[in-house]
Amino acid sequence: MKMYGEHKFQGRLFIAEGIDGSGKSTQLALLQKWLDSEGYTVFFSEWNSSLLVKDTTQRGKKKRMLTPMTFSLIHATDFADRTDHAIIPPLKAGAIALADRYIYTAFARDVARGVNPQWVRGLYSFAVKPTLAFYFRVPLETAMKRIVGGRDSLKFYEAGMDLGLSDDIEESFKLFQGRIIAEYEKMVDEFGLVVIDATQSIKQQQAQMRNLVTQALRGAKKMPVRRWLDLSSTVKGRRA
């Protein structure tokens, strides 16, 4: 089993972190569009996406069966499966892997739930070290305004309701996300996260990202893929 930092793949791994409402998913989607248009092969994956453990995670959340420990472990299981299917293969193939949330999400959330910081770091030591890890820094108030739908959209675990910080879900969300921000801030130096000021315009943030990604892409291989539309028109042309 390879441990964090030991991997030397041809591809590149860019990841985005930040609290809900920080705009990281928007930025990553724009980055993907651009990389596609530049002729790179891009493989996207997100947090909580393993089909293998999906049912278990969903059941645990729905029935509120999860403790900080099992919450942490089930997400690590999900991430291990994602690493094997959505991170390592594209990187080995020399492609670009984009990840919406990565190990730092676990470090922030689990530690905010009272899990030992060293233990959870050790748990994820099999992860591939990202080429660049972007952290979208945003004040809690700004992020909360961006989460459309208001209090009805807040979920039990996202709001840290399992911790009993407050009976009011909105208040609990604020307290819990505040703890998460504090954990992210500690990780900036520890893991060399690239901080993006997420209060800037979408365009400004994207320009900063593309600039840094361009530098990191030197020597990366382009693998333009012919889309099926192209192929079908070729076939049609031949028949005619």
Next chain:
Amino acid sequence: MAGFEFYGEGPPGVDLEELTGKLIVLEGTDGVGRSTQIALLKPWLENHGHAVLVTGMTRSALAGDGIKRAKEGHTLSGSTMSLFYATDFADRLENEMIPALRAGFVVLTDRYIYTLMARSIVRGADPDWIRKVYAFALRPHVVYYLRTQIEHLIPRVLHSTGFDFWESGADLRLGETMYDSFVEYQTRLLKQFDAMTEPFNFEVIDASKSIEQVFEDLQARITRHLE
């Protein structure tokens, strides 16, 4: 008898002072007779006035079914499987074993973290990594390691369920047939158990003896232990 401790740091919110029960582990490879012994030990302990909780792997309310489904697909990688089992274990530790220990029960567990670690290591996990993963586990009062040679295991397995895909380590492609694979896989597991005997203070029980003899041996040891 000394109180409880965790191998490393335990799950958040557990007060060890509150745990008054006993944690007894039966370990050993597949087919060695652990379940039979537990089935005998439970009523015996109850007859002696102990409240007993029996637990075993993949029986958690949270992850038990998920693991069973995942194993049907045969797509579990080493680290994913290790962590899925760790989730199952954590759920049972926090929601079954610890509450029972708090209530003063004797908790009899059919395997513990040692089987999980042995399987992970045989599947290529870093031994140091997997030990640290399980640092949140309670140190049991006693671990009885039912030990036998591979030659004794084979007839027992044939008599019960035959060679199971995972018990034969067939995902590792160790041999041409299930038999070869089983022998190689179980031999590797035995090696891991043997290596853990000293660091984890296993009490070794000779499981090649008859069911009655092993039961008597366990009874004598448990009686001494609970005094």
